Amino acid sequence: MLLEAAGIKKVFGKLTALDGAALTVGENEFHGLIGPNGSGKSTLMKCIAGAEVPTTGKVSFVNTDITAFTPTERARAGMSLKFQITSVLPSLTLYDNILLALQAQSSLFDLVFSRTRGLLHDQVMAMLRQFRLADRAFDAAAALSHGQQQWLEIAMALAGKPKLLLLDEPTGGMSLEERRVTGELLQPIKQHCSLVIVEHDLDFIRDICDRLTVLDQGKVLASGTVLEIQANKAVQEIYLRRA
Numbered sequence: 001m002l003l004e005a006a007g008i009k010k011v012f013g014k015l016t017a018l019d020g021a022a023l024t025v026g027e028n029e030f031h032g033l034i035g036p037n038g039s040g041k042s043t044l045m046k047c048i049a050g051a052e053v054p055t056t057g058k059v060s061f062v063n064t065d066i067t068a069f070t071p072t073e074r075a076r077a078g079m080s081l082k083f084q085i086t087s088v089l090p091s092l093t094l095y096d097n098i099l100l101a102l103q104a105q106s107s108l109f110d111l112v113f114s115r116t117r118g119l120l121h122d123q124v125m126a127m128l129r130q131f132r133l134a135d136r137a138f139d140a141a142a143a144l145s146h147g148q149q150q151w152l153e154i155a156m157a158l159a160g161k162p163k164l165l166l167l168d169e170p171t172g173g174m175s176l177e178e179r180r181v182t183g184e185l186l187q188p189i190k191q192h193c194s195l196v197i198v199e200h201d202l203d204f205i206r207d208i209c210d211r212l213t214v215l216d217q218g219k220v221l222a223s224g225t226v227l228e229i230q231a232n233k234a235v236q237e238i239y240l241r242r243a
């Protein structure tokens with residue numbers, strides 16, 4: 001397994017946000033994390049990324065216990081996250097935003113060689129093309145549509161060539177068309193990267209994910225393939241309860 005989170009408990013004062021939650025993700029797997037509002041999805045993502053420290057429990061990544069790793073150490077180990085809070089610098093061009101993200105991954109040694117600068121240019125343009133943003137390369141990021149800003153952020157999150165990408169509601173506020181394109185843009189990264197994605201849009205999740213984990217009140221209600229989860233009576237129950 002690429003990622004194994006087990007027995008994750010997270011207590012905020014009197015509130016138990018996670019109560020023994022677990023999540024396993026294999027290589028080249030797209031894994032959807034779903035569940036009602038307040039069920040602990042974002043908290044579990046943060047415990048995996050290191051933005052929150054679990055009260056108890058263990059997180060393993062590439063067969064290493066990373067429970068005590070800082071977010072920076074996790075990034076170095078190959079984990080990348082994009083949360084709702086933006087990391088784009090709005091006054092810079094798309095080109096410079098991607099360049100900064102790539103440079104952050106390069107060593108000083110690499111950067112002093114002008115040869116590397118040419119290589120970085122090619123990488124920046126390739127990433128912009130991959131995310132359908134090449135024609136906007138020299139516009140300020142602030143001028144992008146909401147959907148395009150999200151794609152730019154996903155591109156930046158991929159700059160370090162992570163083994164695992166964590167996305168918490170990336171399609172929030174997107175139009176239907178932007179959602180569809182987001183699904184298309186994510187699909188090819190499966191060749192080199194796994195994904196854990198939190199999403200409310202069940203159609204979207206069904207289309208792109210291999211496996212799903214359903215949280216309810218901080219516990220795993222079910223985990224399995226998309227077909228298994230769709231057929232699961234307890235899962236149908238919580239979604240009916242909500243509707």
Ligand SMILES: Nc1ncnc2c1ncn2[C@@H]1O[C@H](COP(=O)(O)OP(=O)(O)O)[C@@H](O)[C@H]1O
Nearest residue numbers: 012015017035036037038039040041042043044
């Ligand atoms: N930093 C925090 N302090 C206190 N309570 C929190 C904090 N973060 C989340 N919670 C609570 O934990 C529960 C789970 O929240 P969250 O993980 O954001 O759920 P979800 O993402 O599934 O909507 C909620 O009741 C929420 O109010």
Ligand SMILES: [Mg+2]
Nearest residue numbers: 041042043168
């Ligand atoms: Mg959330």
